Amino acid sequence: MIEFQQISKKWPDGTLALSDVNVSIPKGQFCVILGPSGAGKSTLLRTVNGLTQTTGGRINIDGTELTAATARTLRQRVAMIHQHFNLTLRMSVAANVLAGLLPVVSTGRAILGWFEPAHRAKACALLARVGLDPKHLLRRAGELSGGQQQRVGVARAFMLDPEVVLADEPVASLDPKISREILSLIRDAARERNATVLCSLHQVDLAREFGDRIVGMRDGKIVFDGTPAEFTDERMEALYQGAQWEDNAVAEAADLYNDALQPQLVAA
Amino acid sequence: MDIKPIPVPAQGTTLDWQLDQPYRAKHLLLLLLVLAVLLFTGHRTEMDKMVVMTGQAVGNLVGLADDSQVVRGLSRVGASMWPPAFGTEEEVARLTDLDRDQLPFLAKIETREKVEQHLNPDTLEMETSSEKVELLIKPLGYAWTVFIKMLETIEIAIWGTLFSVVLSIPLAWFAARNYTVNHFTYTLARGTISLLRSMPELIVALFLVLAYGFGPIAGVLALGLHAAGFLGKFYAEDIENADKKPQEALEAIGAGKLKTLWYGVMPQVVPQYIAYTLYILDRNVRMATVIGLVGAGGIGQELKGRFDMFQYDHVATILIAIFIVVFLLDQFSARLRAKLI
Ligand SMILES: Nc1ncnc2c1ncn2[C@@H]1O[C@H](COP(=O)(O)OP(=O)(O)OP(=O)(O)O)[C@@H](O)[C@H]1O
Ligand SMILES: [Mg+2]
Numbered sequence: 001m002i003e004f005q006q007i008s009k010k011w012p013d014g015t016l017a018l019s020d021v022n023v024s025i026p027k028g029q030f031c032v033i034l035g036p037s038g039a040g041k042s043t044l045l046r047t048v049n050g051l052t053q054t055t056g057g058r059i060n061i062d063g064t065e066l067t068a069a070t071a072r073t074l075r076q077r078v079a080m081i082h083q084h085f086n087l088t089l090r091m092s093v094a095a096n097v098l099a100g101l102l103p104v105v106s107t108g109r110a111i112l113g114w115f116e117p118a119h120r121a122k123a124c125a126l127l128a129r130v131g132l133d134p135k136h137l138l139r140r141a142g143e144l145s146g147g148q149q150q151r152v153g154v155a156r157a158f159m160l161d162p163e164v165v166l167a168d169e170p171v172a173s174l175d176p177k178i179s180r181e182i183l184s185l186i187r188d189a190a191r192e193r194n195a196t197v198l199c200s201l202h203q204v205d206l207a208r209e210f211g212d213r214i215v216g217m218r219d220g221k222i223v224f225d226g227t228p229a230e231f232t233d234e235r236m237e238a239l240y241q242g243a244q245w246e247d248n249a250v251a252e253a254a255d256l257y258n259d260a261l262q263p264q265l266v267a268a
Numbered sequence: 269m270d271i272k273p274i275p276v277p278a279q280g281t282t283l284d285w286q287l288d289q290p291y292r293a294k295h296l297l298l299l300l301l302v303l304a305v306l307l308f309t310g311h312r313t314e315m316d317k318m319v320v321m322t323g324q325a326v327g328n329l330v331g332l333a334d335d336s337q338v339v340r341g342l343s344r345v346g347a348s349m350w351p352p353a354f355g356t357e358e359e360v361a362r363l364t365d366l367d368r369d370q371l372p373f374l375a376k377i378e379t380r381e382k383v384e385q386h387l388n389p390d391t392l393e394m395e396t397s398s399e400k401v402e403l404l405i406k407p408l409g410y411a412w413t414v415f416i417k418m419l420e421t422i423e424i425a426i427w428g429t430l431f432s433v434v435l436s437i438p439l440a441w442f443a444a445r446n447y448t449v450n451h452f453t454y455t456l457a458r459g460t461i462s463l464l465r466s467m468p469e470l471i472v473a474l475f476l477v478l479a480y481g482f483g484p485i486a487g488v489l490a491l492g493l494h495a496a497g498f499l500g501k502f503y504a505e506d507i508e509n510a511d512k513k514p515q516e517a518l519e520a521i522g523a524g525k526l527k528t529l530w531y532g533v534m535p536q537v538v539p540q541y542i543a544y545t546l547y548i549l550d551r552n553v554r555m556a557t558v559i560g561l562v563g564a565g566g567i568g569q570e571l572k573g574r575f576d577m578f579q580y581d582h583v584a585t586i587l588i589a590i591f592i593v594v595f596l597l598d599q600f601s602a603r604l605r606a607k608l609i
Pocket of ligand 2: 041042043168
């Protein structure tokens with residue numbers, strides 16, 4: 001469960017990337033964030049693990065408030081999957097996956113590369129789970145294709161059995177078939193652990209297919225929140241074209257509807 | 269296929285623009301200024317004299333000029349350098365513990381007539397007397413000495429390199445903006461690096477010889493300190509310029525700085541680090557021969573001694589040795605680099 005309460009983010013240059021974001025994502029939900037470039041999707045995701053510091057509001061993750069004091073331990077419970085995979089390309093696939101355990105492995109062991117048999121077994125199991133042939137285990141990550149690299153990225157993300165998975169455009173640079181496979185992997189692996197997923201996407205069809213819920217963002221605000229079925233083509237047009245929807249009277253009702261997954265428009 | 273040519277000029281084209289051109293009044297003025305400065309400094313660095321002397325030398329060689337200082341100097345030295353000295357000769361009488369039945373490897377004893385002139389105090393005339401002396405001749409005696417000294421030089425270079433690597437790793441950590449502890453440690457590390465880099469080995473060695481005495485200690489420290497500045501700077505810059513993406517992935521799960529550095533940065537920078545270190549080793553071998561000139565051990569010290577005694581044939585042997593070592597090292601490091609990167 002992730003609760004954003006009146007989250008705002010103003011960059012030093014004055015850009016208001018998030019303004020008064022109130023949304024809560026129940027445990028185990030696969031929530032997709034849609035919105036045009038610059039809407040604040042990445043910024044919102046990155047506030048969850050503190051990579052971006054908010055300038056206002058509170059974030060609770062499974063009941064723990066994110067503060068400077070709790071950030072370090074919270075991060076171990078929040079995994080992240082990146083658009084550009086973010087692997088260490090000159091390092092082996094195995095080392096990249098095991099790097100997902102670094103927060104809980106002693107510095108000495110990490111530097112010497114001595115991972116316990118249980119840890120190595122888990123890395124192998126996860127690589128098998130994401131469908132990467134064991135023959136790639138000791139190959140350099142940089143030699144893999146984009147799709148294979150993202151499989152490694154997903155395996156790394158699940159090494160610590162996260163409660164929350166943040167995925168920032170995880171399939172932006174992959175072909176449609178591989179994109180579906182990767183998103184299925186993320187969804188299924190998260191389901192097995194009852195982890196909450198917050199995933200930003202640019203492909204509306206994938207959002208409708210995989211999301212339990214779709215949150216539409218624009219100019220740092222949430223302008224749509226509902227089920228894929230409710231995210232009609234007109235809503236989509238409006239989200240990307242920037243048509244202004246009626247009034248902001250609905251704004252007050254936002255919290256009420258949030259958990260019930262009612263479609264609604266927050267002041268655009 | 270039917271391809272329509274693009275109409276030239278396209279509609280709305282204007283040609284009232286040009287690329288920047290490098291020959292305007294400003295550039296001409298700058299050129300004149302540079303020329304004036306070069307003329308001035310050229311006179312101060314005796315470049316005019318150099319041209320004259322070199323011209324004379326070339327003229328002398330092709331038979332146009334009858335005298336050239338340069339050619340005279342070079343041929344005098346050149347003549348006394350040939351042949352290079354490989355062996356040693358010692359008077360047997362001075363060798364107290366020589367066992368005639370067990371001479372050293374390749375050594376032999378020769379008897380020679382030694383002619384001496386001296387003044388007779390009674391007649392006040394020069395007299396010539398001759399006596400027989402036995403000499404122990406080692407045909408490769410001096411080559412061996414040079415070999416040992418060269419080995420010492422290489423050892424100095426290796427230890428200097430080791431010293432600089434060990435010193436530069438913490439320096440690089442603190443001098444990398446994204447891994448340093450705070451602004452103070454950053455400034456301190458950068459300051460130290462600048463200081464180390466600004467001190468030429470030769471001058472550092474000069475002072476260290478005063479502190480530690482003649483010998484390799486001063487050499488190792490002088491090479492190590494200077495190279496630590498060089499390596500610290502380059503190691504730190506590589507850390508700063510490393511791809512941020514893997515680092516962000518590890519930061520996002522709270523891996524901690526040291527572990528992030530090890531898993532997110534080191535694999536990226538290690539090949540380059542090896543290249544830098546090999547370059548430093550290469551450079552240190554060459555510099556180790558030079559700093560020996562001020563007494564910091566190794567072949568340079570031997571070279572300086574022989575040079576000061578005008579034993580140019582010995583100098584020739586040393587130069588040959590230096591050339592061979594630098595050549596071999598070049599081959600070795602090129603091969604290692606190709607293998608590692
Ligand atoms: N480090 C930063 N400094 C200043 N402004 C930033 C920074 N990062 C993002 N922004 C601004 O914040 C706003 C939101 O950016 P964000 O990256 O969250 O958008 P996004 O929805 O993820 O876009 P995209 O779909 O292109 O990834 C943009 O206006 C962007 O210019
Ligand atoms: Mg983004």
